[in-house]
Amino acid sequence: MLQVPHRPDFTIDQDWNAYTAEEHGVWRTLYRQQAKLLVGRAAPEFLAGMAALPLGEEAIPDVDRLNEKLMKLTGWRVVCVPGLVPDGIFFEHLANRRFPAGQFIRKPDQLDYIEEPDIFHDVFGHVPMLAHPVFADYMQAFGAGGLRAMGFGMLTQLGRLYWATVEFGLIRGAEGLRIYGSGIVSSKGESLFALDSDSPNRIHFDLERAMRTDYRIDDFQQTYMVIDSFRELFDATQQDFAPIYARMKGVPDIQPGALLPTDKVHHRGTQAYARAKEAKAG
Numbered sequence: 264m265l266q267v268p269h270r271p272d273f274t275i276d277q278d279w280n281a282y283t284a285e286e287h288g289v290w291r292t293l294y295r296q297q298a299k300l301l302v303g304r305a306a307p308e309f310l311a312g313m314a315a316l317p318l319g320e321e322a323i324p325d326v327d328r329l330n331e332k333l334m335k336l337t338g339w340r341v342v343c344v345p346g347l348v349p350d351g352i353f354f355e356h357l358a359n360r361r362f363p364a365g366q367f368i369r370k371p372d373q374l375d376y377i378e379e380p381d382i383f384h385d386v387f388g389h390v391p392m393l394a395h396p397v398f399a400d401y402m403q404a405f406g407a408g409g410l411r412a413m414g415f416g417m418l419t420q421l422g423r424l425y426w427a428t429v430e431f432g433l434i435r436g437a438e439g440l441r442i443y444g445s446g447i448v449s450s451k452g453e454s455l456f457a458l459d460s461d462s463p464n465r466i467h468f469d470l471e472r473a474m475r476t477d478y479r480i481d482d483f484q485q486t487y488m489v490i491d492s493f494r495e496l497f498d499a500t501q502q503d504f505a506p507i508y509a510r511m512k513g514v515p516d517i518q519p520g521a522l523l524p525t526d527k528v529h530h531r532g533t534q535a536y537a538r539a540k541e542a543k544a545g
């Protein structure tokens with residue numbers, strides 16, 4: 264990936280005209296599948312973001328057009344990158360209200376899973392929430408916090424917070440439990456599993472708990488964290504993390520499926536899915 268020539272901040276041109284009909288077709292297939300699935304499952308804020316932005320099923324979005332609208336809404340814009348970028352570069356972009364999105368799209372035989380985030384995950388999954396003013400501020404604060412966390416040697420912990428919220432977060436609204444995490448909304452299997460399955464735990468969001476919890480990178484999550492509002496999430500990050508980091512040093516990690524006596528449990532998972540997977544793997 265990194266052989267692709269890029270600018271010092273790792274951005275590249277989208278070169279929208281270079282996408283092939285097959286690549287637009289992959290976008291269309293994924294978009295149709297998820298748009299249908301997300302009705303009644305995604306947070307109203309996510310669906311509102313989708314509706315407010317030029318994100319349609321017909322083709323891979325043109326990032327310049329997308330940015331025109333997004334900039335007006337929250338001052339964020341999308342920049343294209345060739346693949347995963349170094350942490351410092353990633354946080355620097357976020358801290359300046361730029362979201363780095365993979366320029367490429369997955370192959371037709373990778374519809375359900377890809378290792379490196381592509382434009383479908385990054386734009387369909389992440390960008391609608393960036394149209395929400397409070398979430399937009401949270402993401403910028405996250406970038407600034409990321410740069411600080413690097414200085415404290417606490418990137419793993421901050422990465423877990425990103426995972427529990429931006430990628431795999433759930434929200435409890437007036438109509439019940441909904442998805443807002445990008446890793447869920449961009450995945451067919453997890454859009455169903457995260458809300459419907461008895462297997463995973465669903466516990467209330469807790470900042471320090473999130474930063475201590477190990478997670479699954481290659482399978483459905485064993486524990487999801489639930490917020491009541493995006494304001495709750497933003498407010499939790501409006502504090503100095505230095506004392507939290509100091510407290511956390513030497514404290515053991517929490518296993519992905521574990522529950523603690525201090526957890527506010529919304530649903531106690533059976534962990535049947537994870538156990539069956541482990542048994543199969545031997």
Ligand SMILES: [Fe+2]
Pocket residue numbers: 380384385388389430445446
């Ligand atoms: Fe992501």
